[in-house]
Amino acid sequence: MDEEEAEQSSAVCGYYNEDLTHKTILVGDSGVGKTSLLVQFDQGKFIPGSFSATVGIGFTNKVVTVGDVKVKLQIWDTAGQERFRSVTHAYYRDAHALLLLYDITSKSSFDNIRAWLTEIHEYAQSDVVIMLLGNKADMGSGRAIKREDGERLAREYGVIFMETSAKTGINVDLAFMTVAKELIGRSIEPPTDPKFQIHDMTEVDTRKTSCCGFT
């Protein structure tokens, strides 16, 4: 790429820094499947039956590849139980992305989504990526919340929506991939940055951060 081409490319695409680690937090009522979703994404397996509520908070590091770009996610699994709520609030503040789950077979977990979103807006940064996930989509016969109701709520709050199953794995990778794409979009440094130098453009080229490929 010559200098002129690089300039044109950077004007459109900007620069994504692969060294960034994005703190991504799973939230939602107890029992909606946060731990199961993370285990499915991380290890590709589902451990049925026994439900042991998460106590406290822990994280898993994962790298998601979007096109040729590597996005580092530090995924935090929080405890859904009310008694741990004050602990999890503290983690919202520096979160880059929040995956908010309800269980499609549990009306109460869906009804609580508004309260979760209010809490998120209170404690998280205003540009946090929020994704609403209707989990346990494999349990069609026990469904209490229509897909359209999830979509409508997500539209109302301007967040991304998907139904997932931590059991079958449906849409699990896609959910994290979508979050990664959004994070790239929000993290791209504007090409007008005065610190932007020719040698930086070379790096842009080698990492193929063509933003056109992320959408």
Ligand SMILES: Nc1nc2c(ncn2[C@@H]2O[C@H](COP(=O)(O)OP(=O)(O)OP(=O)(O)O)[C@@H](O)[C@H]2O)c(=O)[nH]1
């Ligand atoms: N059929 C089905 N069951 C699921 C799914 N996801 C989770 N479960 C089950 O739901 C129960 C709760 O799952 P967890 O992953 O422990 O829920 P959690 O949201 O992490 O709960 P807390 O740690 O208390 O906040 C377990 O018995 C899981 O096996 C799913 O997609 N489909």
